[in-house]
Amino acid sequence: DGGITQSPKYLFRKEGQNVTLSCEQNLNHDAMYWYRQDPGQGLRLIYYSQIVNDFQKGDIAEGYSVSREKKESFPLTVTSAQKNPTAFYLCASTSGIHEQFFGPGTRLTVL
């Protein structure tokens, strides 16, 4: 089945640690996206990549980093510089001019 997978579903981090969230797609989509979702704030774009080995900052990139070494994969690292990382993180992909397809999300909690 084609789709987007995110792992892990739940992630716990101690303050000061970096963590990496996985996003993989087998839809052969060129573009991939990372969103952060907080209660009552909708979706906010962190980073996006429209082609392998290239990515752009979204609206709230500070404290996050990404890589796009393969078409299928777009991991997101939440660094210790992100002051309030507890949130629900969503990955999405698109073929370009059509709708985005979303993964099931990762809930990150900082202890």
Next chain:
Amino acid sequence: AQSVTQLDSHVSVSEGTPVLLRCNYSSSYSPSLFWYVQHPNKGLQLLLKYTSAATLVKGINGFEAEFKKSETSFHLTKPSAHMSDAAEYFCALPRGGKLQFGAGTQVVVTP
């Protein structure tokens, strides 16, 4: 600038009664538009999309939306709400290789 505005942050309906979720857009041309649904702790699922074909668009789970250029609206409706429709709904507009999301409408369905 392109934008979407969801006019209601919360909507409460009784089971079996109609649902209306309002979305207005701002665009210098006739855009594509999407409605997504998100159940708790899940990713977003596409309900329906408008892509400049028929102005009345039918989606999944009995939802439909009508594109009205004169009113710059793309309201989502369902004739009879079901308990499983309780979720958050997002209207979205493509913008420069990304999606511009509305703030979301939380739908509560009461028995």
